[in-house]
Amino acid sequence: MHDFAELLDRLIYTRSRNAKLKLIADYLRAVPDPDRGWTMAALTGDIDLKGVKSSVIRAMIEERVDPLLFRMSRDFVGDTAETVALLWPEPDAARAETLPGDELRVAQVIERLTGLTRAQAPDILAEMLDRLAIEERFALLKLATGGLRVGVSARLAKTALAQAFDLDVDAVEEVWHGLKPPYLPLFAWGEGHGEQPTPADVPVFRPFMLAHPLEDARVDLSDYAAEWKWDGIRVQIVRVAGETRLYSRAGDDITGSFPDVAEAFAIEGVLDGELLVRGEGQGGALDDGGGAASFNALQQRLNRKTVTARMLRESPAFVRCYDILFDGAQDVRALRWEERRVRLERFVSRTGSDRFDISSLIEAADFDALAQIREAAREGAIEGVMLKRRDSAYVAGRRVGLWYKWKRDPLTADCVMMYAQRGNGRRSSFYSDYTFGCWTESGELLPVGKAYSGFTDEELKWLDRFVRNHTVDRFGPVREVEKTLVLEVAFDSVHDSKRHKSGLAMRFPRISRIRRDKPAEEADRIDTLRRMIV
Template sequence: MHAFADLLDRLIYTRSRNAKLKLIGEYLRATPDPDRGWAMAALTGDLDLPAVKSSTIRALIEERTDPVLFTMSRDFVGDTAETVALLWPEPEPLRAEALPGYDLRLSAVVERLAALSRSDAPAVLAAMLDRLEANERFALLKLATGGLRVGVSARLAKTALANAFDLDVDAVEEVWHGLAPPYEPIFAWGEGRGKQPTPADVPVFRPFMLAHPLEDGTVDLDRFAAEWKWDGIRVQLVHVAGETRLFSRAGDDITGAFPEIATHFATPGVLDGELLVRGEAQGHALGEGGGAASFNALQQRLGRKTVSKKMLADYPAFVRLYDLLFDAEADLRELPWEQRRGRLEAFAARLDPEYFDVSALIEAADFAALAELREGARSAAIEGVMLKRRDSAYVAGRRVGLWYKWKRDPLTADCVMMYAQRGNGRRSSFYSDYTFGCWNEAGELLPVGKAYSGFTDEELKWLDRFVRGNTVNRFGPVREVEKTLVLEVAFDSVHHSKRHKSGLAMRFPRISRIRRDKPAAEADTIATLESLIV
């Protein structure tokens, strides 16, 4: 556990990407199986220890220290695991050798926590914490609850593994989701002790091809094809050896949440598409959203392990297909986009049209005409335009010059700051998360969204001073402020929502400007936002 804790500690204080890659690589080369495999599972978000919840940890620390002290410390530090690790009483003597009975190797800790019931978890977790130093306690708590937040993405961790053993990162990514932690076949391959794992007869995830934002400039429509960028979630459909899997963009298996899609995809192959919920309007007309409802409707289905019959009926899902990676056993990824598109259309013709269709191409005489069509794209299900080079192979990740995403311009509204909360990590000392509202007909200010991005570091310092100097009430870590500051908020769309008092919810809100020049009374109204719903 000590080596893993040291790795996390170093990663937290390392900003350089290359330095992070080196740290992880050195750890993986020096650490034996299965510890290094469980470390990779933690770094990539593939570790699930359901017996330990945040509430369990809070209850344990409140038994051992003043609950008010813990609350105040947590508010200041901004991270529960770090706060508990620092406040946890130091046993005498400290080290585990003097408190026998627990194997505190990383693999042993993971295996023991994975086998626990929720009722047994508190006692076992507390005994482990009693045997560890502060940085090890932090690592244990992060491990137990997930979400390490050490500035390492899953892709970065896999890149570090590939670099450490001179492997191709795309080859590692391709078989990753077909293997279970602690990934011993990958390490055996990397060290020359075993063969390269293959995805044969296993429904595994392949890395998606991604697009660069189209900033200023144009593309030649003779060389690029255009299609709508649909506002759902990107999915990969895999059917191999009689098994079907749905994977999210992050490679998570979401098959259980969309059983109707899995049931009706029984044709061997691998497809790339957008998961959507069907709206009332059918067909492919732009004004109807191509038969798709807003992302808000899709959210009702996300994050569920099982789905009720009512949910299936109220929010019927379908997949709008973008690309064909495999046609049965034939790997098409090296083919140019135009050839894959033809194969996709033929493949899709064999699928049930109630659950699958092909994303239509946009016909435009030139780029100016396409820009005009994009400007009018305010359907609830359309985010903008995708531009794909006609001769492009399907390659993992973002490759310059192949695919571009040209999102529609965001909507904006002038809102009034209502509440603020401290951030996490390096923002834990700043009030950086802001709830804002608009006026209703009765002159009440009702919350319409929350944002924690879009501003510079200097603007963050100014906003933090405003919150501290204009606080009128406190609710735990949340401060209510005087309703005097107007924020211009950019957002992708707005939808009806029963979960919010205003009846509205913004999609992807971010602060685009601080309107110190505008009186709060002149901020926008709920009615104005409602007029933007499509």
């Protein structure tokens, strides 16, 4: 665990992207199989040790140290793994004599923790923690819970692997989801003593083509096609050798949550689109969202291990298709967008199913006309506009100048800060997570959302001081503050929610402005937010 712990420690304190790439690449060249493969799985989020949850770890440490000391320390440190690593008591002499003397390796940890129940996990995990130094305990707990938080995305980790062995990162991405940790064929290929893995005859995930925000730029509509950007979740649907799989943007297999879509996809190929659901009585006209219900309706079906017959009946899912990657067995990603669009239309018509349709193209005379159309399109499940270069190939990742996303302007509301909690990672010393509310007609302040982004580092310092100086009560790690500070909150949409006392839930809320000039009693009302529901 020493090498793995050192890697995590150095990644946490390294901000430079190139420096992070070098750290990971050096580690992958120096560490043998299968440890390096399991490290890649940890960095890319491909490890799920179901028996080890934060609640198990909290229970373990509270058996060994005063629970109040742990909770106060956790509140100060801001990270459970770091707190437990620091507080974990050293084994006494009798206990130390019973522990193995060899070094604990990453692969051993994974092997021993895989398949454990929550009842079995504490004893096994405790024996490991007893054998390790503080920094290694931290690494073990991060590995076990799957929450590394070291500033490394899955794409960056794969880029580092490609650089370590002089591979093409897109080729690595292409085969990644067809392999299982610890990725032995991938490293064999990289070191030159194995063939390049291929995804033949397996319904594997391919990396999505992504878009850059348009921001203040303008494009020529003779070079770019405009189509609607829908407010669902981006998915890829794959059928190969008689088997269909549905993947999320992160490459997670979500077929089990949407069997109605998978069963209707019976033609071999790979499509890119937006997963949506229809509500009762919704048709297909654009002015009612093209048949799509709100994102809140889709959330009722996400992450469900079992989908009830009632849910299938009342919230049928469908895919609004954006692009085609494979037409049958033919890889068409290298074709121009215009050619792929023709193939996509033909492919979708052949499905013969209302589970699949195509995102509409937008006819506009020029960019200014498109801007007016975009501004008026807040109804239904429309999130904005996509601009796609007509001659662009389907290229994995985010390439400049090919695709742009032009999201509609966010909604805003003036809300009152109610509660605050410390953040994680480099924000663990700051109160950076804020719960805010709006007023009812009777003058009661009810929570409507929580945000932890949108502000600068200087504004964070100011907000942290406000929380510390205006705390009126504490509930574990949460501080209740005086209801005097108004925050202008930007959000994409608002929906009905039975889980919140206010009856509302915001989508993607973020702090856009600190309204020190505005009295709290002049913040917005719940009814104002309710009128924003579409």
